[in-house]
Amino acid sequence: MAAIDDRQPAGSAATPPGTLSRRQLFRRAGALGGAAVFGGALASLLAACGGGTTASPTTSTSSGSTSTTTTSGSTGGGAGTPAAAGAATPSGAASSSTATTAGGPVQRGGTMTWAYTAPPMKLDPVWTQALVDGTVLSQIVDALGRANKDGSAIEPALAQKWDVSADGLTYTYHLRPSVKFHDGSTMTADDVVASLNRNKTMGSYMWQLQEAQSIDKVDDQTVKVTLTTKVASFVARMATISNGIFPASQIQQTGKNEFTNPIGTGPFKLKEWVRNDHLTLDKNPNYWDNAPDGQPYPYLDEIIIKQVAEDTTQVLQVQAGQLNGGSAPYSQVATLKTDGRGQIAIFPQQQVYFMVVQVTKPPFDDVKVRQALSLALDRKALVDRVTAGTAQIANSFFPKGTLDWDPTLSLPFDVNQAKQLISQSKYASNAPTAKLQFPSGSTVGHDNAVLVQQMWQQVGINTTLEQVESSTLAANWYKGDFESISGYQWTNGMADPDQLVEFFFVTPRMNSGYQPSQQASDLATQAAQELDPNKRQQDYFQIQQTYNQDVGGTISLYYTVSVNYLSKNVRDFYRSPLGQPWWWTTWLAK
Numbered sequence: 001m002a003a004i005d006d007r008q009p010a011g012s013a014a015t016p017p018g019t020l021s022r023r024q025l026f027r028r029a030g031a032l033g034g035a036a037v038f039g040g041a042l043a044s045l046l047a048a049c050g051g052g053t054t055a056s057p058t059t060s061t062s063s064g065s066t067s068t069t070t071t072s073g074s075t076g077g078g079a080g081t082p083a084a085a086g087a088a089t090p091s092g093a094a095s096s097s098t099a100t101t102a103g104g105p106v107q108r109g110g111t112m113t114w115a116y117t118a119p120p121m122k123l124d125p126v127w128t129q130a131l132v133d134g135t136v137l138s139q140i141v142d143a144l145g146r147a148n149k150d151g152s153a154i155e156p157a158l159a160q161k162w163d164v165s166a167d168g169l170t171y172t173y174h175l176r177p178s179v180k181f182h183d184g185s186t187m188t189a190d191d192v193v194a195s196l197n198r199n200k201t202m203g204s205y206m207w208q209l210q211e212a213q214s215i216d217k218v219d220d221q222t223v224k225v226t227l228t229t230k231v232a233s234f235v236a237r238m239a240t241i242s243n244g245i246f247p248a249s250q251i252q253q254t255g256k257n258e259f260t261n262p263i264g265t266g267p268f269k270l271k272e273w274v275r276n277d278h279l280t281l282d283k284n285p286n287y288w289d290n291a292p293d294g295q296p297y298p299y300l301d302e303i304i305i306k307q308v309a310e311d312t313t314q315v316l317q318v319q320a321g322q323l324n325g326g327s328a329p330y331s332q333v334a335t336l337k338t339d340g341r342g343q344i345a346i347f348p349q350q351q352v353y354f355m356v357v358q359v360t361k362p363p364f365d366d367v368k369v370r371q372a373l374s375l376a377l378d379r380k381a382l383v384d385r386v387t388a389g390t391a392q393i394a395n396s397f398f399p400k401g402t403l404d405w406d407p408t409l410s411l412p413f414d415v416n417q418a419k420q421l422i423s424q425s426k427y428a429s430n431a432p433t434a435k436l437q438f439p440s441g442s443t444v445g446h447d448n449a450v451l452v453q454q455m456w457q458q459v460g461i462n463t464t465l466e467q468v469e470s471s472t473l474a475a476n477w478y479k480g481d482f483e484s485i486s487g488y489q490w491t492n493g494m495a496d497p498d499q500l501v502e503f504f505f506v507t508p509r510m511n512s513g514y515q516p517s518q519q520a521s522d523l524a525t526q527a528a529q530e531l532d533p534n535k536r537q538q539d540y541f542q543i544q545q546t547y548n549q550d551v552g553g554t555i556s557l558y559y560t561v562s563v564n565y566l567s568k569n570v571r572d573f574y575r576s577p578l579g580q581p582w583w584w585t586t587w588l589a590k
Helices: 022-031 043-048 131-140 189-201 248-254 311-319 330-337 367-375 379-386 415-424 443-457 470-479 497-506 518-529 533-550
Strands: 058-062 065-069 111-116 145-147 154-156 159-165 170-175 212-219 222-227 268-274 278-283 302-307 325-327 343-357 433-439 462-468 484-491 554-566
Touching: 131 268, 131 278, 154 159, 170 189, 189 212, 189 222, 189 248, 311 325, 311 330, 311 554, 330 343, 330 443, 330 554, 343 367, 343 443, 367 415, 367 533, 367 554, 379 443, 379 554, 433 443, 433 470, 443 462, 443 484, 462 470, 470 484, 484 497, 497 518, 497 533, 518 533
Parallel strands: 111 302, 111 325, 433 462, 433 484
Antiparallel strands: 058 065, 065 159, 145 154, 159 170, 170 222, 212 222, 268 278, 278 302, 325 554, 343 484, 343 554
């Protein structure tokens, strides 16, 4: 993963003028006693990202509240440049009303075919924890806000602005007018209230609205959320797809069941989903965000998402013209950069690879064993041999680039100390054995597992390896039915550490059975509510130290970049540091 300081947004030299970075956002919140200017100050960024014309934001302050109004604008690219090999930033951005390049204007239409090693499992954002599911849903569903292109700030989406009361307990969202759902109905406050109440009462993300005392319709275009206590990340929470907006009628019809045919407002709509085979998305002709040519995004007519279990096979299919995009093994990056049959596009990510361990099962139920297993890992060897040197050694369960990632931590390599800890564990007189599983088709999962097996053997842990079909392994992971897993990673889906800490430290704790102390759990709650950025940082530093000491439910290995392999005709593909592909700005040269 590229070096990304948490004071500097990924993929750019500095925070664009007029943009509230994550740290500035919280500092502003503290300075105003909670009356933060969350809704705007984004026009400079919108223009810099190649969007349509935007007016300068106007800020008005009245007694008891602060509000910022941001006019609707586009945030997409559209310069029409091929995805450059090794590019760590979007391949282009248009500043004029017509997107053109030396090769001509952007060309609308066409079908793009993309591959993932694992298929989508769930299409309901309140239930899924999987990256592929989130990727698909990010094309279908919009929330009230969304992370900007570099993942450093929140910008308007289905809400064109929001106001925060002086006491920091009331958020009033003003909806973008005339937004259409995929079924042609117009979005209103009733849909927003129903969607947020659904997330509050069911699914994996109820915590995001646990402090919401009430979610009320003010009028057809306005929604007010009243909190019981201050929440530092509330605006960031409202910009995640788990708080995506659906028609109230679909919510009523679905009840407590999962969505299998989600109706959103996003740039693409679901056309077909054949489980364990493929999924097809059609363009949304009524999308609310306009491209530089004055017409709505997306440029593509259709996206077909296929399961191709081996990333090496994905490379071959791109070269054969059967795919337009997928992933490539780290070991092939150097060769593919000079191969004229495709394009390598590399983007920084807030992403960490780790081993998942089930702390309720032997031998992982002994913290001394878990500490030993971490100490036994030569992470530099893993980086060099598995990622061909493209990754960086991890020091925390926080991905590098996350707000309040602690750069002073380390995960040392010490075989002698690891052996000593094993001798002090409850398995000292009986050599521990472990089963390490990895998903089929995952080169990284396999290569990590082979090396880890050797490293753990050196400290007396006999490890058997088992390849498991990827969807089966994922289902077992959801249920906590495993011993240890290689090949899984976390990519931040929220421009704030709140969600990351929730999933690793609070619930579901990566389905690992990890149980932090009550003091540590209270610290996580305190950090989520703390508006002072310096105090909040110290809280998150302590949480990372505690997790490293406990070896939680995961053993962090390294921080990675996103390696994408594209056909030669793909233009303006971009993947944000939060893992989302901006397929609505992507187009195909004909």
